Amino acid sequence: MVYRIYTARPNDIDRCAHVLAEAFCDDPLMVGIWPRERARHTALPSYxxxxxxxxxxxxxxxxxxxxEAGEVSAVSVWDGPSLWKPPTATTLRALPGLVAALRARTAMALRIRAILDAHHPVARHWYLANVGSATAxxxxxxxxxxxxxxxAQCDENSLAAxxxxxxxxxxxxxxxxxxxxxxxxxxxxxxxLASMWRSPR
Structure with a gap:
C-alpha cells in the first residue's frame, strides 16, 4: 500500500489521537497507568x-x-532537541485535559512520568515519544x-534519536x-522498559 506522510495540523488532532489510542490500548506502560481495561480504553483518546x-x-x-483515500493509518510523535521536556506553563495549560483523562490515576501517571524523565538522556536528540498504527x-x-x-532527517542533520x-x-x-x-x-x-539510542549515520 502507498502512504503519504504529512505533518499534523490542529484539525488532525482527533484523528491522530484515535489512531494512537487504538495502537496503545494494551501497551504495558498504559496498563501501568490504567490497570482496568475499560477505563484505559475510554481515557486514551482524550489523553x-x-x-x-x-x-x-x-x-x-x-x-x-x-x-490515498485520506485515512490516517499510522502516527508518529517526535520531540526535537530540547523540546522533550515541556516548560511549566505548557504543562499547566494541559493540566485540565490531562486530569480529566487520568482522574484517579493522575498520581500514578506522574510517578511513571518521573521515572521516564529520570532515564532520559541529556545529549541532543530527536525523541520518538509514540508511534503506532490503526488496527486495520x-x-x-x-x-x-x-x-x-x-x-533520514536526523542523519542529514547529524542528530541522534x-x-x-x-x-x-x-x-x-x-x-x-x-x-x-x-x-x-x-x-x-x-x-x-528499554531505553534505545540511535547515533546518526
Missing amino acids: FATSLRHFHLSGGGVRYAST HRGLGAAKELIADKL YLVCTDPANVTYYEKFGFTVSERFSLPNGSN
Whole structure:
C-alpha cells in the first residue's frame, strides 16, 4: 500500500489521537497507568488528544501516514532537541485535559512520568515519544515509513534519536532501524522498559 506522510495540523488532532489510542490500548506502560481495561480504553483518546495539542503539535513533530483515500493509518510523535521536556506553563495549560483523562490515576501517571524523565538522556536528540498504527493498517508498513522518514532527517542533520521501548517484543523491530538498547528499567507494575539510542549515520 502507498502512504503519504504529512505533518499534523490542529484539525488532525482527533484523528491522530484515535489512531494512537487504538495502537496503545494494551501497551504495558498504559496498563501501568490504567490497570482496568475499560477505563484505559475510554481515557486514551482524550489523553492523546490533550498530549498532542499541548506538548507536540507546535514543534512539528506529529506526523501521520495517510492512504490515498485520506485515512490516517499510522502516527508518529517526535520531540526535537530540547523540546522533550515541556516548560511549566505548557504543562499547566494541559493540566485540565490531562486530569480529566487520568482522574484517579493522575498520581500514578506522574510517578511513571518521573521515572521516564529520570532515564532520559541529556545529549541532543530527536525523541520518538509514540508511534503506532490503526488496527486495520497494522503490519502494512505505515509506521515503518514514518520512522524511516524522520531518521533520514536526523542523519542529514547529524542528530541522534532516542525512544523508550515499552514492550520487550518490539526491541528487535527498532533494532532494524539502528537503535540499540542503552538501558533497561522497570515501572511500578513490574513492566520492563528499554531505553534505545540511535547515533546518526
